Amino acid sequence: MNKFHSEITKRQQRLLEELKKCDDELSGQDLHRQLYKSDNAMGLTTVYRNLQVLVKQGLVRSRHLPTGEVLYAPVERDIHHLTCVNCGETTRLNSCPVKPINLPNKKSKDFELLFHTLEFFGLCQNCIKPDNA
Known part of the structure; x- marks a missing residue:
């Protein structure tokens, strides 16, 4: 820590x-629904407030979608996506394109790196194709 x-x-x-438990990312609302189904129910505001604390502590990473929705994942799950700005389609990348880059040491006197995010936005193949109408 x-x-x-x-x-x-x-x-x-x-x-x-x-x-x-999830192999990808979850929204705050998804987490709220999952907890509501179990014996660990908590209010939606409480879910979001605690997610923010976990992000600030470097235990959870967040990804902002063009729709304004935020998705969360454990920080050790280094996943990145291509996201279509038109339809919202998301494609998971097979590996982290940042790993080969020479990043600063995880800990230095001036900065402690907790996690990184890398987001790619563009148009998916379906949105690039002209309408046949």
Whole structure:
């Protein structure tokens, strides 16, 4: 843990466990629904507030979609996507294009790297094709 990590609460731990169960990303509403189905229900505002704490602690990464929706994943899951700005279609990349880049040491005197995000936005093949109408 970095120096900003404090003990996480039981609610934060539940959110982290739910995120780790999923093999991709979840929205705050998805997490809220999953917890509601279990014995670990919590309010939607509480879910989002605790997700923000987990992001600030470097335990969860967030990805902002063109629609304004935010998706969350555990920080150790280094996943990146191509996202169509027209229809919202998302394609997961097979590997992290940033790994080969010479990034700063995870810890230095001036900066402690918690995680990185890399987002690609464009048009998918369906949106590029002209309408046949």
